[in-house]
Amino acid sequence: MTITKPMHRLRPTRGRRPSAEKMDSGPVWISIATIAVVLLLWEFIPQTGLINRVLFPTFTETLAGFVQLVTSGYWWDDLGKTMIAVAIAWTIGVTFGFTMGVVLGTSPFIRTAITPYAIAVQALPKVVLAPLLIGWLGFGSESKIALAVIICFFPVWIDTMVGLALPAANEFKLMQSLKATRWQIFVKLQLPSAIPMIMVGVKHSLLLAFTGVLVAEILAASDGGLGKLAKEFASQLNMPLTYSVVGIVVILAVTLVSIADVVERRVVFWSEESRTRRRS
Amino acid sequence: MRTEAIAAVAVASSPQARRRRFSPYILTVAFAPLIYAIWWLATSTRFVSPILLPAPQAVWNSFPRVVFADGFGEQVLRTLSEIVGGFLLGATIGFALGMLLSSSSRLRAAYLPALSALEAIPTVILAPIIIAWVGFGVEGKIMQAALACFYAVFITTLSGLGLAEPNAVNLMRSLGASKWQTMTKLRIPTALPVIFGGLQLGATTAIIGAIVSEFIGSTGGLGYLMIRYRGSFDTAAYWVIIFFFLAIGLATYLLIWYIEKKVVFWRRTDITRPDLEKQ
Numbered sequence: 001m002t003i004t005k006p007m008h009r010l011r012p013t014r015g016r017r018p019s020a021e022k023m024d025s026g027p028v029w030i031s032i033a034t035i036a037v038v039l040l041l042w043e044f045i046p047q048t049g050l051i052n053r054v055l056f057p058t059f060t061e062t063l064a065g066f067v068q069l070v071t072s073g074y075w076w077d078d079l080g081k082t083m084i085a086v087a088i089a090w091t092i093g094v095t096f097g098f099t100m101g102v103v104l105g106t107s108p109f110i111r112t113a114i115t116p117y118a119i120a121v122q123a124l125p126k127v128v129l130a131p132l133l134i135g136w137l138g139f140g141s142e143s144k145i146a147l148a149v150i151i152c153f154f155p156v157w158i159d160t161m162v163g164l165a166l167p168a169a170n171e172f173k174l175m176q177s178l179k180a181t182r183w184q185i186f187v188k189l190q191l192p193s194a195i196p197m198i199m200v201g202v203k204h205s206l207l208l209a210f211t212g213v214l215v216a217e218i219l220a221a222s223d224g225g226l227g228k229l230a231k232e233f234a235s236q237l238n239m240p241l242t243y244s245v246v247g248i249v250v251i252l253a254v255t256l257v258s259i260a261d262v263v264e265r266r267v268v269f270w271s272e273e274s275r276t277r278r279r280s
Numbered sequence: 281m282r283t284e285a286i287a288a289v290a291v292a293s294s295p296q297a298r299r300r301r302f303s304p305y306i307l308t309v310a311f312a313p314l315i316y317a318i319w320w321l322a323t324s325t326r327f328v329s330p331i332l333l334p335a336p337q338a339v340w341n342s343f344p345r346v347v348f349a350d351g352f353g354e355q356v357l358r359t360l361s362e363i364v365g366g367f368l369l370g371a372t373i374g375f376a377l378g379m380l381l382s383s384s385s386r387l388r389a390a391y392l393p394a395l396s397a398l399e400a401i402p403t404v405i406l407a408p409i410i411i412a413w414v415g416f417g418v419e420g421k422i423m424q425a426a427l428a429c430f431y432a433v434f435i436t437t438l439s440g441l442g443l444a445e446p447n448a449v450n451l452m453r454s455l456g457a458s459k460w461q462t463m464t465k466l467r468i469p470t471a472l473p474v475i476f477g478g479l480q481l482g483a484t485t486a487i488i489g490a491i492v493s494e495f496i497g498s499t500g501g502l503g504y505l506m507i508r509y510r511g512s513f514d515t516a517a518y519w520v521i522i523f524f525f526l527a528i529g530l531a532t533y534l535l536i537w538y539i540e541k542k543v544v545f546w547r548r549t550d551i552t553r554p555d556l557e558k559q
Contacts (some may be wrong), residue, residue: 026386026389026390027386027387027388027389027390028390030386030387030389030390030391031390031391031393031394034390034391055412055413109304109307110304110307112304112305112308113304113305113306113307113308113311114307114308114311115308116308117308117311119530119533120526120530122484122529123484123526123529123530123532123533124522124525124526124529125484125487125488125491125525125529127488127491127492127495128491128506128521128522128525129522130492130495131495131506131507131510131518132331132332132510132515132518133332135331135332135510135513136329136331136332207400207402210402211402211404214402214404214405215404215492215495218404218405218407218408218492218496219495219496226405227404227405230405230408230409231408231496233408234408234409234411234412235408235412237412239409239412242408242409242412243409245405246405246406246409249401249402249405250397250400250401250405253400253401253402254397254400254401256400257399257400
């Protein structure tokens with residue numbers, strides 16, 4: 001049986017990475033040169049009048065907008081609202097997804113029976129529920145959290161279910177022949193082998209929770225949040241500030257994923273994947 | 281890809297499963313009336329607000345009203361073309377970029393860190409910008425869907441092209457194959473199963489991108505219809521369209537699965553773990 005690795009976390013494999021001795025300074029210069037060229041184009045093309053200056057402000061104008069945003073008092077409030085909603089939704093989603101995965105995943109019989117439903121839930125783009133949830137729960141943080149939970153519990157559920165089924169049939173047989181109870185099989189065999197997989201789901205669900213909160217905020221959030229800020233600045237055609245908000249979201253997302261990667265490596269130190277990653 | 285993972289695990293016979301006398305799919309069938317009963321009970325006792333979920337009968341009765349409404353076919357076509365257009369655009373760019381980066385280790389070292397960071401970005405945050413740029417038309421939805429699905433195809437192409445056995449590459453070279461021949465005859469065929477995994481995921485995210493973009497601001501399409509139905513508190517009609525999206529999602533999944541089966545006919549295992557295979 002081949003177990004599939006969720007593609008969203010797929011990283012280029014070790015073999016493709018240039019080894020340490022082959023590394024030369026060339027790539028660094030390519031990176032620096034690319035950044036320089038992009039910044040120069042960003043600075044000068046809007047000034048030539050070839051493209052709309054309102055929609056595409058120059059780099060320095062955008063930078064000024066960024067400074068204006070982070071020195072203003074109001075944006076901390078919006079940042080806090082978004083991050084708190086993400087944290088709450090993620091916690092609920094992971095707990096719920098893990099519980100569902102354990103309840104439905106420990107028995108192969110039930111697992112097989114609900115597979116078609118799992119595929120259906122996967123195929124439904126869950127954001128379709130966003131306007132309904134906003135209509136039901138109002139414009140506050142409840143609707144944001146509800147949408148984010150619905151979007152983010154799914155990978156944890158599936159990865160828990162898949163992970164619990166990872167041990168080979170022989171390993172189950174050995175445990176059974178040693179008179180292990182169901183609970184012991186679960187705690188000593190299934191859970192340890194499932195946790196690397198579950199961590200992948202947990203990390204993915206963090207991004208999905210972020211996405212869910214942002215969608216709800218952009219659609220309707222008198223309550224505030226980064227998504228609302230981006231939408232309002234864009235509708236005022238205040239593009240420097242819009243780009244700044246987007247930049248902040250990007251920085252936040254990349255930071256969150258990096259932190260999650262570090263935590264994952266600490267937690268699942270026994271997993272093959274994390275071991276190879278540390279070696280490389 | 282997640283769905284294949286579910287299926288693979290479901291099929292895998294563990295010792296407990298083999299002892300059963302009847303098929304678990306009997307339970308699958310039994311679940312359907314159970315779900316219907318729960319739905320019916322939850323709505324008839326008003327346990328779930330009718331604003332969120334109407335009675336199953338109400339949704340069923342609304343089907344003809346929604347489907348035969350004026351211009352419904354056009355809205356479906358519009359949304360479908362946004363999804364397909366965005367998917368094709370995003371997948372093409374992702375594939376081309378994956379090919380480009382896999383061809384040179386220098387380019388990889390220079391650009392991969394920045395491109396990997398794209399994975400973390402919630403693309404919805406770009407929706408307000410896209411609407412400011414191109415307005416509420418179809419182009420914006422295609423851009424949004426393309427952005428949503430680009431990364432999955434890019435990264436799977438890049439990883440897949442690196443999967444070819446070094447020995448096989450050496451054999452090709454010793455037989456005098458050009459770089460292009462190695463690519464088309466060895467690297468791409470090896471990569472295809474992985475790339476199809478990326479296409480499956482990309483299709484799902486492209487649908488999400490198109491819907492979100494239609495919700496935020498559009499002049500037509502199924503998302504636009506949903507917002508309108510919600511505005512008039514016609515939740516039953518809203519749920520009819522949810523079922524349409526469920527159908528679109530399942531149809532896309534089956535279509536890509538079918539194409540994969542035809543194209544990658546030599547390989548029965550769906551998608552493998554490239555990182556595990558290497559070890």
